[in-house]
Amino acid sequence: MNVVHISAECYPVAKVGGLADVVGALPKYQNSATVSSQVIMPFYDNKFTKAHAFNTIYESELNLGDASFPFKILTLKKALLDFEIFFVDVPELLFKEYVYSNDDTERFLAFQIAALDWMLTWETFPDYIHCHDHHTGLIPFMLQESFKYKSFRKIPNILTIHNAQYQGWFPHNKVNLIPPFNFDNVGLLDWGSSINPLAAAIKCAWRVTTVSPSYMEELKKSANGLEDLLNHESAKCSGILNGIDWNVWNPETDNYLVSNYTDKTVVSGKKANKKHLCDTFNLDFKKPLFAFIGRLVGEKGSDLFPETFKNILEKGDASILLLGSGHDETETQLEALKNDYKGSYNAFIGYDEALSHVIYAGADFLLMPSRVEPCGLNQMYALRYGTIPIVRSIGGLKDTVIDISENNGFGICHPHVTVSDITNAIDRGVDLYKNNSIYKKLSKQIMGINHSWDASANAYIKLYKSI
Numbered sequence: 298m299n300v301v302h303i304s305a306e307c308y309p310v311a312k313v314g315g316l317a318d319v320v321g322a323l324p325k326y327q328n329s330a331t332v333s334s335q336v337i338m339p340f341y342d343n344k345f346t347k348a349h350a351f352n353t354i355y356e357s358e359l360n361l362g363d364a365s366f367p368f369k370i371l372t373l374k375k376a377l378l379d380f381e382i383f384f385v386d387v388p389e390l391l392f393k394e395y396v397y398s399n400d401d402t403e404r405f406l407a408f409q410i411a412a413l414d415w416m417l418t419w420e421t422f423p424d425y426i427h428c429h430d431h432h433t434g435l436i437p438f439m440l441q442e443s444f445k446y447k448s449f450r451k452i453p454n455i456l457t458i459h460n461a462q463y464q465g466w467f468p469h470n471k472v473n474l475i476p477p478f479n480f481d482n483v484g485l486l487d488w489g490s491s492i493n494p495l496a497a498a499i500k501c502a503w504r505v506t507t508v509s510p511s512y513m514e515e516l517k518k519s520a521n522g523l524e525d526l527l528n529h530e531s532a533k534c535s536g537i538l539n540g541i542d543w544n545v546w547n548p549e550t551d552n553y554l555v556s557n558y559t560d561k562t563v564v565s566g567k568k569a570n571k572k573h574l575c576d577t578f579n580l581d582f583k584k585p586l587f588a589f590i591g592r593l594v595g596e597k598g599s600d601l602f603p604e605t606f607k608n609i610l611e612k613g614d615a616s617i618l619l620l621g622s623g624h625d626e627t628e629t630q631l632e633a634l635k636n637d638y639k640g641s642y643n644a645f646i647g648y649d650e651a652l653s654h655v656i657y658a659g660a661d662f663l664l665m666p667s668r669v670e671p672c673g674l675n676q677m678y679a680l681r682y683g684t685i686p687i688v689r690s691i692g693g694l695k696d697t698v699i700d701i702s703e704n705n706g707f708g709i710c711h712p713h714v715t716v717s718d719i720t721n722a723i724d725r726g727v728d729l730y731k732n733n734s735i736y737k738k739l740s741k742q743i744m745g746i747n748h749s750w751d752a753s754a755n756a757y758i759k760l761y762k763s764i
């Protein structure tokens with residue numbers, strides 16, 4: 298079985314968020330004696346592409362409406378991932394320092410067209426094409442409707458929705474950018490009053506998955522305008538929970554950590570990493586350390602942090618460390634808080650992969666008060682590193698964290714995203730931390746919860762086979 302994943306992000310090449318983690322791990326865990334899983338992604342001008350050498354294996358030109366752009370397909374000179382990866386290099390459009398910006402329509406259309414044009418030249422077509430999010434959402438439509446991809450029509454394609462908030466909308470006057478198709482079916486592109494790549498993919502893909510079962514059910518009620526469509530297409534929709542890359546996220550071998558540890562040495566291991574964080578960020582080591590890592594956007598509930606953190610920090614019995622970037626106003630407020638609570642609060646506004654690993658290891662609690670969380674990987678990383686997750690019960694968080702008040706519970710859950718709910722949840726964390734023996738027992742216990750990709754990768758294979 299040959300599977301091709303097409304995605305805008307893939308770890309370690311280009312990562313903005315969780316999409317990269319998934320596309321960087323799923324193919325690896327799918328690969329076996331009988332399955333060969335590959336990735337096609339854009340060639341960006343970033344740290345990874347600067348640091349590695351590439352071979353050109355194909356060159357051509359793609360058409361975007363009346364304009365044409367030269368493109369190349371590149372491979373790594375020295376294979377370093379556990380799956381084959383191909384890069385679409387469209388120098389004029391894709392080769393930028395950023396992944397996403399306000400020119401995404403042309404850039405990702407060019408990416409999708411180049412990928413399919415190149416695949417037309419393959420001797421053997423893939424058995425399955427697996428698309429991820431709206432950036433590749435026009436592929437299911439083009440496979441079904443564009444004249445030039447007629448020979449792909451029998452290839453089953455799958456759409457995985459990692460985040461339905463973003464849908465890739467663009468106006469109808471850009472429809473001619475899409476390779477010619479039977480115009481009677483132009484309605485497949487439409488949702489609301491614009492072209493909606495995510496909606497088009499939901500209509501045309503052979504199967505649609507979300508990254509957790511609960512998120513699929515939630516989307517049928519609230520999906521930024523796509524609820525009715527998802528209800529209509531529900532027969533082909535299902536949820537498969539993400540896994541985490543068990544090798545990359547392993548406190549026993551993680552090179553970013555100050556001290557490596559297992560469940561047997563979790564107490565001393567976490568202590569050493571916490572000490573390092575507290576020294577670096579001027580935080581009181583004796584207080585429980587609550588951390589947040591992620592995008593500072595409404596979905597993650599981060600706009601409520603300034604007020605919530607003030608409530609907590611005024612009481613003086615906790616330390617808080619934040620790593621993230623996003624909305625300007627939230628960033629400014631979170632920066633300003635540093636002056637008021639020196640010694641118990643700090644924030645690194647920006648993106649830092651290495652620091653994120655040390656925080657997962659050194660924090661005592663990880664905060665995720667998400668308004669929307671399709672799956673969430675951070676809580677699974679926290680569990681793997683013996684850090685108690687404090688989550689709002691929604692989407693994948695609901696599917697992976699059980700409150701300590703329940704049978705076999707190990708985390709702290711709150712029902713709503715309000716300042717008082719998050720404050721109460723952190724207060725419960727402070728109480729739990731005071732009960733040192735229970736905290737230590739839980740910390741050790743959660744490291745044994747297995748969220749590796751094995752089961753989820755198999756669930757996707759099963760889904761492919763069911764088509």
Ligand SMILES: Nc1ncnc2c1ncn2[C@@H]1O[C@H](COP(=O)(O)OP(=O)(O)O[C@H]2O[C@H](CO)[C@@H](O)[C@H](O)[C@H]2O)[C@@H](O)[C@H]1O
Nearest residue numbers: 314315316459508591621647648649653670671672673674
């Ligand atoms: N400033 C920063 N510095 C360093 N690392 C940072 C960082 N900000 C975020 N990260 C990292 O980015 C990843 C975030 O993953 P998530 O799954 O939590 O969220 P995201 O919303 O991006 O993903 C979407 O897709 C994924 C994958 O399907 C779903 O799990 C999720 O619910 C959905 O919203 C983690 O690896 C985290 O450590």
